[in-house]
Amino acid sequence: MAGSVTHMLDDTSAPSSGVHRPFGAVLTAMVTPFTADGALDVEAAQRLAVHLVENGNDGLVVSGTTGESPTTSDAEKDALLRAVLEAVGKRAHVVAGVGTNDTAHTVELAGQAAKAGAHGLLVVTPYYNKPPASSLVAHFTAVADATELPCMLYDIPGRTGVRIGTPVLQQLARHPRIVAVKDAVADLFAGSELMATTDLVFYSGDDALNLAWLAHGAGGVVSVVGHVAGRDYAEMVAAVDRGDLVAARAVHNRLIPAVRAIMSPSSQGAIRAKAALQMQGVLSQRTMRLPLLPASDAELAEIRQGLAASGLATGTTDADLATSDLATSDLATSDLTTSDLATSDLTTSDLATSDLATSDLTTTDHDAIDSRGTPA
Secondary structure (H helix, E strand, C coil): CCCCCCHHCCCCEECCCCCEEEEEEEECCCCCCCCCCCCEEEHHHHHHHHHHCCCCCCECCCCCHCCCCHHHHHHHHHHHHHHHHHHHHHCCCCEEECCCHHHHHHHHHHHHHHCCCCEEEEEECCCCCCCHHHHHHHHHHHHHHCCCCCCEEECCCHHCCCCCCHHHHHHHCCCEEEEEEEECCCHHHHHHHHHHHHEEEEEEEEHHHHHHHHHCCCCCCCCCCCHHHHHHHHHEEEEHHCCCCHHHHHHHHHHHHHHHHHHCCCCHHHHHHHHHHCCCCCCCCCCCCCCCCCCCCCHHHHHHHHHHHHCCCCCCCCCHHHCHHHHHHHCCHHHCCCCCCCCCCCHHHHHHHHHHHEEEEEEHHHCCCCCCCCCC
């Protein structure tokens, strides 16, 4: 079928390690660029996709929550996916985030992504309605049955309110198109058991644990910090593949300041990734759609310090990144059904994530979720 990974790209494996990688090794959950007035910036998205692929990424996730999927329409998701496929679809795996807490809508988005030519689907656990095990099996099976595309399930209980769990994943692993898991559970032992008892390929969904997951046998990473450290993560994967954990640990240690700065529990990865990209001159705007605000001057200073400490480019000075022209009050959101969202009570100070931290780096900042949004 058109859009299948096997038709578009060869599956990626590491000859020395024998690791099977159906979606590549280093994927970035790509931010969605907006213009200063909040409109989807398709041309900027294409430039960003090319930049990421030319800097260490062999895969991209489009319309994950790092891509602000809760506030983009289905039509915008389609336009964005088609634009990224046009830009890099022959060079990288392009995975479409389609997960919602409505199975019928998820199936509709899966069909839309397949028609556009996506190489795979990222499907998050239905959030807020907390389905029990049998319902999870039914939901994921319905989505996997809807197209011929391979599926990566996304387990992030800190955001969805329910963990997929080992028995359910073992059952779902029998489906021919459920081939991978993006893990933001931070349970290395459970993940090891699943890798030992199924053919599911694990992808780290937590930049703080990328090395740990790779060392335990994960196939790759789905990263937010990969926006600025794709080459570094490719180096880490290569080191693990050749059994050089000393070299892999050196990359991990070098990136600690950047991971801490971008994945700060006081903010969201999408906010800080956009700011870092603007700092580096990759994006001209760091515009967010409410309920997310663009990075403040104080956050810019933290990000710059973290990037510099990790030896990553910092580019533009903070003085050049004035926030005055990025006020979200100027962002038109009425066409995104966000006008009904009261944002005054959604400040980042209210988004307590301390109970989800891993060495103070929250696993959930990869993919923020509001009360109506779509994680992944």
